[in-house]
Amino acid sequence: MNYMLKKRLIALIFPTRCPVCSKVIFPEEEFCAECRCSLTVYCGNHSIKGAESFTAAFEYNEKISPAIILLKRGIKGNAAYAFGKALAAVLNNRDISQKIDILIPVPLYKSDKRKRGFNQAELIAKEIGRILKIDVSTDIVEKIRKTNPQKTLTKKERRVNLKDAFEAAMPDKIKGKRILLIDDVCTTGSTLTEITGILRQNGAAEVHCAVCCKTPDIKKEVDINEQSR
Numbered sequence: 001m002n003y004m005l006k007k008r009l010i011a012l013i014f015p016t017r018c019p020v021c022s023k024v025i026f027p028e029e030e031f032c033a034e035c036r037c038s039l040t041v042y043c044g045n046h047s048i049k050g051a052e053s054f055t056a057a058f059e060y061n062e063k064i065s066p067a068i069i070l071l072k073r074g075i076k077g078n079a080a081y082a083f084g085k086a087l088a089a090v091l092n093n094r095d096i097s098q099k100i101d102i103l104i105p106v107p108l109y110k111s112d113k114r115k116r117g118f119n120q121a122e123l124i125a126k127e128i129g130r131i132l133k134i135d136v137s138t139d140i141v142e143k144i145r146k147t148n149p150q151k152t153l154t155k156k157e158r159r160v161n162l163k164d165a166f167e168a169a170m171p172d173k174i175k176g177k178r179i180l181l182i183d184d185v186c187t188t189g190s191t192l193t194e195i196t197g198i199l200r201q202n203g204a205a206e207v208h209c210a211v212c213c214k215t216p217d218i219k220k221e222v223d224i225n226e227q228s229r
């Protein structure tokens with residue numbers, strides 16, 4: 001059955017809700033009009049070492065955090081659809097979507113995925129893949145060991161924490177390919193940098209990175225602090 005028809009039929013029983021404020025919206029909509037206006041579109045210039053481009057749909061802030069929390073809770077709700085559609089539109093606007101052969105969501109460690117029941121990066125990648133008609137691959141890169149939560153670590157500690165945590169499980173599928181790496185939130189970019197390095201070492205022709213939300217760049221925070229002095 002057509003994806004949107006299925007979404008409309010489901011909405012007859014379980015109305016589609018705005019992933020930020022829970023207001024009932026049309027099944028085609030990502031967010032309600034009010035929330036859409038209040039979200040901060042990302043316009044920073046963050047880059048990932050070794051990657052051709054970095055794209056983010058929104059700046060991470062208090063306003064959008066309920067949608068990220070909903071996304072991390074799983075397949076129910078409209079968060080994966082909303083973020084996937086929003087990010088696909090930005091990738092189209094930036095002319096990146098035409099350059100991609102394959103989408104790779106940032107993998108979770110097997111037992112973490114089993115415990116959670118899903119990988120949120122995979123949910124977004126599937127939405128983007130459906131919209132942009134690009135294949136999604138979840139077995140080309142694997143996370144091969146458990147890592148500590150990145151949240152409390154410094155940028156340097158994050159890199160050490162992630163060292164050798166990922167592996168190219170199918171190097172032959174990487175060679176010569178233009179790859180778009182997808183994650184939900186990017187803070188310092190350590191995870192994306194680590195995986196980009198692996199894809200490069202295995203002969204990827206191009207690596208592009210895309211996330212739903214980017215936390216404000218540290219430099220920007222400093223600038224704001226300096227201005228308020």
Ligand SMILES: [Zn+2]
Nearest residue numbers: 018021032035
């Ligand atoms: Zn809303």
